Amino acid sequence: MIKNRIKYSILSLLCILASVSSGNAQFTAELTDVQRGDKKNYKVQSDGVKYRYDFNENGERGAVIVNPASNQTSILMPDKKFVHHTEPFASISLINDPYQSFNYMRTNYEEKSIGNEKINGLNTRVIELWAGDQKIFTAWHSDELNFLIKMVNHLVNDTYVELTNIQPGKVEKELFSIPPDFVEVDDRMRIKIPEPSPPTSWNEQTETVPFNKIYKRGDRITFTIDHSSYTKIFLLNEGEKPAKMIRYTYRSGQLLPENDQGPISYRTKRLYNGEKSNLTQAWKIGDKIVFEFYEGEMKVEVKPEKDGI
Structure with missing residues (x-):
């Protein structure tokens, strides 16, 4: 079981x-x-x-x-x-x-x-x-x-x-x-490491797709989808401590309901040392995407699918 x-x-x-x-x-x-x-x-x-x-x-x-x-x-x-x-x-x-x-x-x-x-x-x-x-x-x-x-x-x-x-x-x-x-324990049977409280303030950053950078706790990045193909997301935690990110999708200035973008548990990624996660998203042109980083440091690469893997 x-x-x-x-x-x-x-x-x-x-x-x-x-x-x-x-x-x-x-x-x-x-x-x-x-x-x-x-x-x-x-x-x-x-x-x-x-x-x-x-x-x-x-x-x-x-x-x-x-x-x-x-x-x-x-x-x-x-x-x-x-x-x-x-x-x-x-x-x-x-x-x-x-x-x-x-x-x-x-x-x-x-x-x-x-x-x-x-x-x-x-x-x-x-x-x-x-x-x-x-x-x-x-x-x-x-x-x-x-x-x-x-x-x-x-x-x-x-x-x-x-x-x-x-x-x-x-x-x-x-x-x-x-x-x-x-x-x-977490869902991978690892002893759970307690999470810190959410950041009290955010370091706002604006990115342009494609990008490949390392972000840390307290960073909030925003980027706008300008391509019609799927969007590839690559996440990697190279640090010793867990790293956590939550993503949000805005369309026509409004945050999409969970029925459209999924529950927050689906949009949350918490990675331990050495773990990675690859995602493919069907965002639409003009969608504004927000990534908030709650813990640790995480390497993030975002690019259109047509650019290859």
């Missing part, structure tokens, strides 16, 4: 649950996750606001704790005493499993209320998401539990998630606490 990198398929299928579970009904249930016919089962426990999900895959124990109120998901690796914190809608979760993105996609696609249906002994509201003439997801939501009971992905054969063996009853609050002896 969790090897050199944290696997996010488990986290991803819970994101929609995190987005709709905000009531006070407490219960324990089994979660069946079927991906292209491959079935796995997990245990879910909810205190009505937070919920926890336990699994054992290939002898490796793990747990996921989701707290929608604080917009935090914690992935626990008890055998290693590791914990990784992330957002319920972190980009790596959104792209790995169709189930994860149901609530996120409700803002992008047409939502239809189909009616009511009793499923697994509970009355549910049936919701469908459509993209034009294509039905993407069908979901069954219980107002009694204020929880999603089932969801079917219509784009992939034999792919769905479903809660079964639902047992109402009090759930111990200790289940939603992180043990004090657990060590926080």
Whole structure:
């Protein structure tokens, strides 16, 4: 389940649950996750606001704790005493499993209320998401539990998630606490180095594409796209300390919404010593791009794709 990198398929299928579970009904249930016919089962426990999900895959124990109120998901690796914190809608979760993105996609696609249906002994509201003439997801939501009971992905054969063996009853609050002896790691299983506070002021710089320079904490660079081809971005941290950059896209003077440029977790790059990241962006002519550097020093090269790699 969790090897050199944290696997996010488990986290991803819970994101929609995190987005709709905000009531006070407490219960324990089994979660069946079927991906292209491959079935796995997990245990879910909810205190009505937070919920926890336990699994054992290939002898490796793990747990996921989701707290929608604080917009935090914690992935626990008890055998290693590791914990990784992330957002319920972190980009790596959104792209790995169709189930994860149901609530996120409700803002992008047409939502239809189909009616009511009793499923697994509970009355549910049936919701469908459509993209034009294509039905993407069908979901069954219980107002009694204020929880999603089932969801079917219509784009992939034999792919769905479903809660079964639902047992109402009090759930111990200790289940939603992180043990004090657990060590926080990042998504690559490295001991996490704490980040400094954001800069209190910015060193404003204007660049012209192409450019290749080193930037440090507190630098904010702005450049305007003047080419119709894709834009290549190459990032490298040659320093001993982590380096972090966040990018923003402005179009017609307005910051693009996350639906267009992606959530901030997707636009953030934090690199450790020796790490690099290569990106390709489909920006439009006239777009104004802003890079803000929050930590360390980072080498940045930006050029049109036609210039080669």
